[in-house]
Amino acid sequence: MSDREDVAARREDAAARWVDDNAGRLSEWTRTIWDKGETAWREYDSAAWYVARLREEGFEVEEGSAGMPTAFAARWSNGPGATAAAYAEYDAVPGNCQAASTRREPRPGLNVHAGGHTDPHSALGTSALGGLLAAKAAMEATGLAGTLRFFGEPAEKVRGSKPIHAAAGYYDGIDGLVSFHPCYMLPLCNTVSWDTHCGAAYAMVYRFACDSPETWLPRTEGQPIPQAHSAVRAPGANDALFYMYNTSKALRDSILPHTGGWSISEAILTAGQATADNLPARLAEIQYILRVPTVEMAEQATLILDRNAAAAAQLAHCGWERIWVSKSRPGLANHAISRMVYDKLAAVGAPRWGEAAKAIAREMQEAVGLAPMAEPFLPDCERLMDPEEAERILRRDLPPSQVNYTSDDYTDMCWHTPTARLYVARPMLSGPPGFAYPDWVMNALGGIAETIDPMVSCAAKTVAHSLLAILGDADLRAAARAEFEERTGGGVGGSRWIPPLCDYAPPIGLRWPEYVTTVRGREWWIPTAGY
Structure with missing residues (x-):
């Protein structure tokens, strides 16, 4: 030795x-x-x-x-x-x-x-x-x-x-x-x-907000309540989320490959928007996580999701925004x-x-x-x-063209x-x-x-x-x-180097589930007792 x-x-x-x-x-x-x-x-x-x-x-x-x-x-x-x-x-x-x-x-x-x-x-x-x-x-x-x-x-x-x-x-x-x-x-x-x-992965939350349900139907003369109880007929944020979920199933079920472990999954986030009997849901959020071979594929899938979100919002009388959770490289x-x-x-x-x-x-x-x-x-x-x-x-079990497999942000x-x-x-x-x-x-x-x-x-x-x-x-x-x-291709900044994709703030303000302390004590966000 x-x-x-x-x-x-x-x-x-x-x-x-x-x-x-x-x-x-x-x-x-x-x-x-x-x-x-x-x-x-x-x-x-x-x-x-x-x-x-x-x-x-x-x-x-x-x-x-x-x-x-x-x-x-x-x-x-x-x-x-x-x-x-x-x-x-x-x-x-x-x-x-x-x-x-x-x-x-x-x-x-x-x-x-x-x-x-x-x-x-x-x-x-x-x-x-x-x-x-x-x-x-x-x-x-x-x-x-x-x-x-x-x-x-x-x-x-x-x-x-x-x-x-x-x-x-x-x-x-x-x-x-x-x-x-x-x-x-x-x-x-x-x-x-x-x-x-x-491989690469993108994660994002689409937020739908129905801020003006009273404008869904035109007012008529003589309404006793200016905003009108008919505002409840506005589709609202829940409907936008429903449209988004269903139209994006095509991406999940048909567009992404069924081999190699690539996937798109969704999770409906709880926004805590209980409403009155004469108002539609004002806020709804759905998260998508894409696990794909390449950044280019993630970009294409995101483009489709954006189009779906815009269409869903228009159908449901809502505004929409995309909030990034993650954009990670392979x-x-x-x-x-x-x-x-x-x-x-x-x-x-x-x-x-x-x-x-x-x-x-x-x-x-x-x-x-x-x-x-x-x-x-x-x-x-x-x-x-x-x-x-x-x-x-x-x-x-992987095709020769597939360079990466499964998902982790290391x-x-x-x-x-x-x-x-x-x-x-x-x-x-x-x-x-x-x-x-x-x-x-x-x-x-x-x-x-x-x-x-x-x-x-x-x-x-x-x-x-x-x-x-x-x-x-x-x-x-x-x-x-x-x-x-x-x-x-030359280290950081080289010809084959992929630069960081993160161009967003940490998504810490979203409604992530957590432990909370209330007058009932410390509990999970779904109440501990009686569930």
């Missing part, structure tokens, strides 16, 4: 010891964020927890970065040198409130319609934080100079914060970034993305940094689940009517998959710094052929310490070792930067 290799090994040993010594804290932190279950753009307690923890660990932290109240940007330096970065996500998903339990039940005091962690972002964020702090400890122990940056990224479920951070320059000047996500589909389990990264591969991260994962080894975790998994199998299995977890959870082999399997980071996309197995259960576990099972497994901690430990060590390699290996940085320059 060369002196350089010996130094790198000592750094990795120090980082691994930090993760092992702090396993209890990492488990506690994961459960803390899990229990908060806050959803997109409203992750107030979760973001505050990260900010406080990072400051306690010596990081400088900018709260509310890029105008997003639940985002942050943290920095710690051990002297002049390279810069490496990672990030946390912490948004949960409405309608997925699940206790850390072996049966289906919401967290105490809530109903199933509240927010809950599905991917789970609770463990995603604490795994990355553990890797960050382990790298910091190793830098201090071995004298490695350099800077660590760590971002708090809200609203990933609507691809929210990263396009905004990117456009504001937060990812500039970084030498390499590690994007960690728990495995969410095979074959991307205990591996790193190779060529096929996530991902950009970087083999140099991706191969390095996979090598670090392979050296750490895939996660392993012990007998306590297996006993919990068997209880869940009984709860859904299955006979308990001796080995209840999918074998893939404890296997490594070389990135090039995962790429080969992934592409078997893709915006790829255009500013060499980025690796790491997947580590979350706990997933085996079952008989054709059997599908209900969603609550996967959700619960993400909140139980015995089942989620093995992933957290594995991911934290891998992230830590990868950050240390970026900081300590000049040859790696040079190779990753050269590849970045080649793929972008």
